Amino acid sequence: MIRALALCLLSFLPSIAGAEALPALFSVKGVAANDVLNVRAAPSAEGDLLGSLPPGATGVEVVALNPEGTWGRVNIGETAGWVSMRFLAREPGPDWISLDVPMSCYGTEPFWSLDYAPDRRNMMLRQMADENDLGLWINWHIATSGRNGQIGWNLSGPARQGFATLTAERCTDGMSDREMGLSISLFLNPDQESAAEPIGLSGCCTLSR
Template identity: 35%
Template structure:
């Protein structure tokens, strides 16, 4: 009985793994053509930009009627998923690299799962922490958290699903991020996150 329940819970967790955001590669587009990105998820909507026929690692934030929301040229738009192939293992919690960033103050963090979290601000020195892989909240499908440390300081990175704006462009992002650095003092940073390739 216990083993059946364990298998059921394992399969239920897999079925509810986060589908978006995830990374996609452009596919099926001729080398002398482009993939159009439109204002709305429909073929007759105005264009906001294009993706190259060999573009890789395009972050798709959401899906609607066979169209995926993407960022291009500082704007958010929609591209047909008929021409986008999902990169396996690119959604959370499996994504290899997550970049987080914020404004006022400006900060950025590159999280390489199970290896490092490199935090930086424009006027400061980069701080590199050794970190754990992202762990999913107990009994939930999100948020995800990673813990890390370096000499004299600790870091907590929390990534959750939710629409986010950087406040600087018309891009939209599908992940929010909070970074807490503690040691000599406590610093808390909040912003958006995006998936990245290895």
Template identity: 35%
Template sequence: MDHKRANGMAFPGRAAAQVLLIGLFLGVAAPAVATQEYILPTLFDVTGVAANDVLNIRAAPNAGAEIIGTLEPNARDIEVVGHDATGQWARINTGERTGWAALRFLSYQVDVWTPGTLPQSLQCVGNEPFWLFRPQGDDVVFSTPDRHGAVMRIEKVVSSGIFRDPRRSLSVQSESRRMTAVIVPMACSDGMSDRSYGLDVTLILVEGDEAQMLTGCCSIATR
């Protein structure tokens, strides 16, 4: 299933609606009303697909492209990392590939990026050298090839103050290490697969007198 369906339109507030009505009454152009619904990446759920059907994931953002995966009609927590130029297709990952699904059959979740917190599904990874970190309650679990699963306490998570903005900075610490990280929404590649990431991360890791800068990509995918 790829065809279009009306879904989730946002309506202007009372003041904005009054401006529009006055403009129409006077016959003059009213200013456009901008509504920020979400900032990518964020999580979506499949909506409007029949119980006996699936939502196709295609290799390119058009209904004739190769089908490389499918989503069940009740699928949840699907990470969308980008849109095509028309805004009608959502870039999502399936396996080790990136593909496209019709955006009209995806409904965004409203509580993914809560100010001052990290999504518990967040996972950041880098290579050369390889590293990985993910939140676990009030901690971050940080792994490298020579130190697997080191637990570091989250001291502070700072968000931008912009509604549903994924940008985050965080500081974490253990007895032997300190780490700061800055996460920003930006196209990112892990250099190891064809997956597309929507978050770029830079870490500063301090251990004793040694400081190291690490870069990588983050995902909030749960599947």
């Protein structure tokens, strides 16, 4: 019964997974070995220079595009800037929405982090106040009807169960000028025999390795 339900729910995903989705990882291309790719404060060659990416750099996460699609929003150090998409090539692999790519999520107040491993649909949740990591598994996931770029997860683990929503939108941690391309809301209940309180967390996710 559960397997049949999961297959039915997954059938909704192709409607949003077909198009190239951001965030995604790119490699620097077409930059001479003795040159760099400039990162600018505005999507323009006249924008203030914030830093640079080396030629041949890989795993560059683009979290958004300007309206013309000619400049991409990337992170460098503790800030975000713009690079010309002429010099970036999409790295092969599935879109994030397939859940076949690893990602890391984190949030503040309280501080927490979550590392997702796609091979087992497994994630580890760490909270500053807890001594032990919490293992969680995705039982099934489904796209939100009428809204591209959002999926919901049904989660379970040895001590908690619940759900999460993952949305493609620009997200900040409130502690730096960095920008992520995914926001997450996570809701977990303890098992019936536990005296623990429910958990509700929000934060940002990144594909950067």
